[in-house]
Amino acid sequence: MKWHHVAENWPAFYEAIIDKWPAADEAELDEIDGDQRRFLRYIAEIEGMERDEAREDIREWLAGEIPSDVVMDEMHDGVSIRNSSKYVGEGEDEYDDDARFGDDDQDDD
Template sequence: MKWHHVQDNWPAFFEAILDRWPDADEAELEEIDGDQRAFIAYVIELTGQEPEEARADIREWLSGELPSDVVMDPRHDNHSIALSKKYVPEGEDEYDDDSRFGDEE
C-alpha cells in the first residue's frame, strides 16, 4: 500500500497500527492525523529505534494488505472479485448475480 492510502483513511488504520505497535496510543494517533513525518517520529519515540530502522519497519508494515474498509471504490471491488475467480467452480462466472444467496433483493 502507499502512504496516501494511509493518510486519506487514517482512522481506518488505527487497528492495524495497534496490531503492529501495541504500545501506540489511539489519542496520540488521532493527533498525528496521517502526517507521515509525525508518524515516523512517533514510532521512533515509541520503539526507541533509530530513524532508519523505524522507517524500514514502517515500509515493511506498508507492504501488508489494506484494511478491508479502506478502499471502497468499484475499481478495488472489481479487482477483488476478479481475484476471487480461483475460488469459483469451473463454468461459473465470478461476476454473476449472487441474489440466490440472499445478498441482493
C-alpha cells in the same frame, strides 16, 4: 499500499496500526492525523528504534494489502474481487453471488 491511502483514510487504519504496533495509542494517532513524518517519529519512539529501522518497519507494513474495510470504491472492489479468484475453487466464479456460500455440496433447485 501507498501512504496516500493511509493518510486519506487515517482513522480507518487505527486498528491495523495498533495490530502492527500494539504500543500505539489512538489519542496519539489522532494527533498525528496521517502525517507521515510524525508517524515515523512516533513509531521510532514507541518501539525504541532508530528512525531508519522504523522507516523500514513502516515500509514493510505498507507492502501489505489495504484492509478491505478502508477503501470502499468500485474500482478497488473490482480489483479485490479479481484478486480473490485465487481462493475460489475450480468451476466457481469469483463474481457469483456469495449468498449461498458454504452450500457447494447442495444441488441447485
